[in-house]
Amino acid sequence: MDYCKIDEALSKKEGEKVKIRGWIYRRRSAGKISFIVIRDSTGIIQTIVEKDKVSEKDFKASQKALIESSVELEGIIHEDNRAPGGREIHAINFRVINFADDFPITEYQSVEFLLDNRHLWLRSRKLTEIMKLKAKTLRIIRRWFDENDFYEVTPTVITLNAAEGGATAFSFKYFDQKAYLSQTAQMYLEALIFSLERVWSLTPSFRAEKSRTRKHLTEYWHLEAEEAWVDNEENMKIQEELVSYVCQNLMKEANNELEFLGRRKDELKVIEPPFKRISYEKALKKLQKKGFDVKWGDDFGAPHERVLVEGEEKPIFVTNFPIETKAFYMKISSDKKTVKCADMLAPEGYGELIGGSERSEDIDSMIKRLKAQGANIENYQWYFDLRRYGSVPHSGFGLGLERLIMWIAKLDHIRDATPFPRMVRRASP
Numbered sequence: 001m002d003y004c005k006i007d008e009a010l011s012k013k014e015g016e017k018v019k020i021r022g023w024i025y026r027r028r029s030a031g032k033i034s035f036i037v038i039r040d041s042t043g044i045i046q047t048i049v050e051k052d053k054v055s056e057k058d059f060k061a062s063q064k065a066l067i068e069s070s071v072e073l074e075g076i077i078h079e080d081n082r083a084p085g086g087r088e089i090h091a092i093n094f095r096v097i098n099f100a101d102d103f104p105i106t107e108y109q110s111v112e113f114l115l116d117n118r119h120l121w122l123r124s125r126k127l128t129e130i131m132k133l134k135a136k137t138l139r140i141i142r143r144w145f146d147e148n149d150f151y152e153v154t155p156t157v158i159t160l161n162a163a164e165g166g167a168t169a170f171s172f173k174y175f176d177q178k179a180y181l182s183q184t185a186q187m188y189l190e191a192l193i194f195s196l197e198r199v200w201s202l203t204p205s206f207r208a209e210k211s212r213t214r215k216h217l218t219e220y221w222h223l224e225a226e227e228a229w230v231d232n233e234e235n236m237k238i239q240e241e242l243v244s245y246v247c248q249n250l251m252k253e254a255n256n257e258l259e260f261l262g263r264r265k266d267e268l269k270v271i272e273p274p275f276k277r278i279s280y281e282k283a284l285k286k287l288q289k290k291g292f293d294v295k296w297g298d299d300f301g302a303p304h305e306r307v308l309v310e311g312e313e314k315p316i317f318v319t320n321f322p323i324e325t326k327a328f329y330m331k332i333s334s335d336k337k338t339v340k341c342a343d344m345l346a347p348e349g350y351g352e353l354i355g356g357s358e359r360s361e362d363i364d365s366m367i368k369r370l371k372a373q374g375a376n377i378e379n380y381q382w383y384f385d386l387r388r389y390g391s392v393p394h395s396g397f398g399l400g401l402e403r404l405i406m407w408i409a410k411l412d413h414i415r416d417a418t419p420f421p422r423m424v425r426r427a428s429p
């Protein structure tokens with residue numbers, strides 16, 4: 001007989017025989033009987049190992065095995081309303097594959113302790129459900145890009161260009177040159193639209209953010225797209241369609257995960273285009289009216305973002321930021337004060353999900369802005385070539401995958417949206 005997964009065992013009828021394998025999740029012994037809850041990737045099930053029903057060796061093993069021991073067993077399904085899932089297994093044999101040492105994680109542990117033991121804490125129900133949700137989100141995103149004529153491409157993460165500003169770029173010695181870990185794949189995606197027109201990629205991005213907030217990682221998974229012949233307006237449409245598609249499909253495909261994480265389906269159902277657009281100028285006025293001390297040219301922080309999405313059920317776009325607040329590559333608007341860009345802010349105060357813009361085609365203005373940042377212009381000549389040989393209007397955007405998951409899974413901190421979070425004071429395990 002083949003092994004079945006626990007979710008399948010939970011759908012079997014009284015008296016059916018099953019074979020399962022997994023890890024001990026909870027256990028207790030009472031004289032001649034061991035109650036052992038086993039988990040696998042699909043769920044948990046209670047099993048009962050009785051002294052007279054299995055061999056002496058198997059019973060001894062069931063009494064000795066501590067939590068997280070790996071086991072396999074065969075048994076008979078019994079329907080029992082008291083058991084989680086309404087079924088339990090009465091074992092006819094029980095084998096321990098590995099007797100676990102005393103598991104270091106017990107019920108109440110500090111955040112730091114759990115982060116130090118992340119390699120083990122990943123087995124927790126909550127992180128398991130989050131990782132499943134993330135995998136399903138990626139599956140849906142891939143589908144959307146496939147259906148919308150984008151090519152997936154594989155850019156580099158070793159670069160001489162700190163496209164989002166030197167202040168948050170990790171630098172390292174690349175033989176005898178100073179190189180950076182990529183903050184964005186954007187410049188490389190831009191090069192690829194001249195052959196493929198619509199491209200996207202998923203890469204790690206790195207930001208040496210000293211700000212220790214609940215929304216910042218130093219390494220995150222960056223989903224980026226770049227489109228030829230697309231302006232800032234159409235770029236926003238692509239973004240709102242993608243995000244809506246993810247929400248609508250997770251509702252259908254990630255029932256258990258969403259329920260476990262406390263995200264209600266009706267909250268995702270309303271995420272449909274169009275999303276509200278508000279200009280930076282209007283947003284600034286709104287904030288000033290609410291008593292914030294902000295002036296033209298200031299960037300928005302978490303408290304500002306929270307106020308801007310107050311009462312909103314869907315994400316919103318904040319558009320047309322002042323030139324000086326944004327990166328060198330954004331196209332300057334006809335007002336000569338702002339750039340053609342949009343930040344997508346999540347509802348409920350989860351912050352910026354996406355940064356996107358139409359790209360400048362004006363080499364001189366880009367050089368001026370780069371020089372103001374103290375960048376080495378020579379390293380950008382290849383990028384300017386893209387404007388010299390058949391330049392076209394184009395736009396693109398970057399979505400922080402962990403920000404998206406943080407919002408959808410209602411997480412208090414972005415660290416739980418990724419298995420091995422990298423933060424200011426953490427690079428291990």
Ligand code: NSS
Pocket residue numbers: 164183184185186207209215216217218219220222224225352353354355356357396397398399400401402403
């Ligand atoms: O800096 S961004 O706003 N924009 C770019 O990097 C563009 N070059 C993308 C593009 O047009 N191809 O970053 C994009 C998103 C942002 O909205 C966040 O969702 C996420 O990347 N992001 C982060 N997530 C987690 N941690 C940190 N530190 C972080 N920084 C940005």
